[in-house]
Amino acid sequence: MSRDEYEPERIALLEERRRDEAESEVPDYPSLESRYGPGTFGCHEGVHVTKLVVDLIEDKLVNHGSVILNPYWFYCVREAQQLLYAAYSAVGGEHLGAPRPGDAGLEKPTTQELEKMSTPTIQESPFPWPDEEKGYHLFPAAMESDSLVAFHGTARSNLAAIVAEGFKFTAKLQSLSFAKESSYALSHACARRSETSPEGCVIAVRFSAPIPRSNVAVETSDIHVYDLAEQPEVIGYCIVPADYVWR
Structure with a gap:
């Protein structure tokens, strides 16, 4: 046909x-x-x-x-x-x-900035070098299984501004997506790596209850946010090395 x-x-x-x-x-x-x-x-x-x-x-x-x-x-x-x-x-x-929601106008964080990000409420998870045998989750099981926790994959260069200023929409796309499992966000973080930002980053956030609600839609594998007046809380991040090959 x-x-x-x-x-x-x-x-x-x-x-x-x-x-x-x-x-x-x-x-x-x-x-x-x-x-x-x-x-x-x-x-x-x-x-x-x-x-x-x-x-x-x-x-x-x-x-x-x-x-x-x-x-x-x-x-x-x-x-x-x-x-x-x-x-x-x-x-x-x-x-x-296409423009990536939440990624516009952000600069690469310095080592000092990354060190400051690890606070009692925002913790860096070491990269576990996931594969098919070990699985592709990046964060502790308690976070991965929490229905209010979701994950956003982006370039490492965007991390500092997101932590400091929150997520942002682009002019073209007035929505932002978070994966329910870090494995899905990992593939996106790998895709966002570039010559100017060779490392990726998966950011863990926690939503306030209840979800779904107005302007927060929950689907099978992801959560879509349409109003950033109430930002989800950043609770952790994991840096994806430049030489990691996602399969």
């Missing part, structure tokens, strides 16, 4: 999703664009899952005995993989090029 033939199905699914959310009990439920558009955690999650599926096809299907015995099966597997990788590359590029 061509792309145009799939479009009516996409539009129908989108309209159904909008209708369902319009009936939500949460007042002023934020739009899909503000939660899943380029530059948001929701978009990052979708890009990440797409890459996982591309890798899964490579690991589990491309060399599978049944697949390499069947020319048509092998062709379909490779075609599916190529289409997904094309989507990953195109959407991923748009996502990483």
Whole structure:
């Protein structure tokens, strides 16, 4: 089927999703664009899952005995993989090029500033060099399991200003996303590393109860904030080394 033939199905699914959310009990439920558009955690999650599926096809299907015995099966597997990788590359590029909520106008902290950040209420967690065998959580179990604690992945260069001045919106995206598990924020922190800020950072925050509430939407894997008048409390951070490879 061509792309145009799939479009009516996409539009129908989108309209159904909008209708369902319009009936939500949460007042002023934020739009899909503000939660899943380029530059948001929701978009990052979708890009990440797409890459996982591309890798899964490579690991589990491309060399599978049944697949390499069947020319048509092998062709379909490779075609599916190529289409997904094309989507990953195109959407991923748009996502990483978008303004990142909370990251605007922030400068790299000095060593002295980082030392000052470790206070009785804001503690640095040493980087555990997570992998598939050990798991990808960065913080103590008590924090990871706390329903009011969430995590934000960013470049290390943004840490000092966030601690000092709080999170900020950009002009384009008036929302900010926090992952419920540090493993999701870790992938985002890795993606935000650059030549000017070679290290990443995962920031742990605690929300005041109750959540969800007006301007704070809770979804399966993340929390979206639409009003920063009440800032979540920064309670910890973990620096992601430049040479760590997230897989």
